Amino acid sequence: MAEAAEGVPCWVDAMLPDLEAGKRFYGELFQWTFDGGAEREHGFYTQAYRDGRNVAALAPKRDGRMPTVWTVYFATPDAVALCRRIRGAGGGVVREPLSVGPFGTMALAADPEGAVFGLWQGGTHTGFELQQSPGSFCWTEVYCRDKTKVDPFYEDVFGYGTTDAPDEVLDFRMWSPAGEEPGPQTAVGGRSVVDASFPAELPPHFLVYFNVADCDATAASVVRLGGRVTADPFDVAPYGRMAVLIDNQGAEFAVLQDV
Incomplete structure (x- = not known):
């Protein structure tokens, strides 16, 4: 690959x-x-x-x-x-x-x-052999508190082109690789600002997403397997339906069901 x-x-x-x-x-x-x-x-x-x-x-x-x-x-x-x-x-x-x-x-x-x-x-391992399909990686985003520190950092380090989400409530910026036309079609990750809905003690962190065929069923399976749901399944227009979950040992991740 x-x-x-x-x-x-x-x-x-x-x-x-x-x-x-x-x-x-x-x-x-x-x-x-x-x-x-x-x-x-x-x-x-x-x-x-x-x-x-x-x-x-x-x-x-x-x-x-x-x-x-x-x-x-x-x-x-x-x-x-x-x-x-x-x-x-x-x-x-x-x-x-x-x-x-x-x-x-x-x-x-x-x-x-x-x-x-x-x-x-x-080297011999170049990365994912499968992504953007059920049971594989599909997205990541960093949750920050001060975007004036974080945005210049990622844009300088990786040369990202950026697109801000047209949302008056959610402060979200998408990253596209250097040399690509910035926009949702080329975005590979993004930045979200932690707001008052998050616990005050929550540190800045990355969230890893996996694609699933059925978001609600996956969330139910996590609970059955001993994990927890921290954000119940909800729709994220126009991208699909997502949930934020914690496995049975405490590792947080998210899942996304395509539209």
């Missing part, structure tokens, strides 16, 4: 306290299968597959102080150079670029408000 352009989400993974419980939960929820294989050389990092194509990964937390969270990774041809740009734009590097055998090079970074995201410089 061709490597994604810089700034395009290319991979997601979840750090979980109990890897086997995570495999049971997501295996039933999204019909994922799993293969430890060679990835076991790298901390039991386990890839997930839908219909034989890779869609995500699960890994056990090595330290109980680490957050239980889904992380999105943005593609880059040069993780070292991108980390320099991140620092120069007011962000930070949480984990310096690390070679993961022949698979590629990863790093973790944070924006000026502390929202953490990953970087991936592909």
Whole structure:
């Protein structure tokens, strides 16, 4: 599969306290299968597959102080150079670029408000083999408090073209890759401002979305499997129907049913 352009989400993974419980939960929820294989050389990092194509990964937390969270990774041809740009734009590097055998090079970074995201410089593993279809990644967005700090950061670091949502209530900006005509058709992610409806203690963070065939049924399945619903299914015109969920170990994610 061709490597994604810089700034395009290319991979997601979840750090979980109990890897086997995570495999049971997501295996039933999204019909994922799993293969430890060679990835076991790298901390039991386990890839997930839908219909034989890779869609995500699960890994056990090595330290109980680490957050239980889904992380999105943005593609880059040069993780070292991108980390320099991140620092120069007011962000930070949480984990310096690390070679993961022949698979590629990863790093973790944070924006000026502390929202953490990953970087991936592909080797033999270039990223998603399947996305934008049921059981696979379809979207991501960062929730911030001060857009005057966050907007220039992502636009400088990744060269995004932007489109503001025509909504007087929701303050939302979509990101399109550098060189693409900005707009909903080319958008790969976005920024939302945390408002008074969110808990005051909620930190800035990324939310990872998975496509599903039936949003309401998926939310019900999450509850049945021991997770929780934090935002009940609702319509997001003109994109579809979504819900915000938490798995049975505390990792938050969202699902989106296409129109």
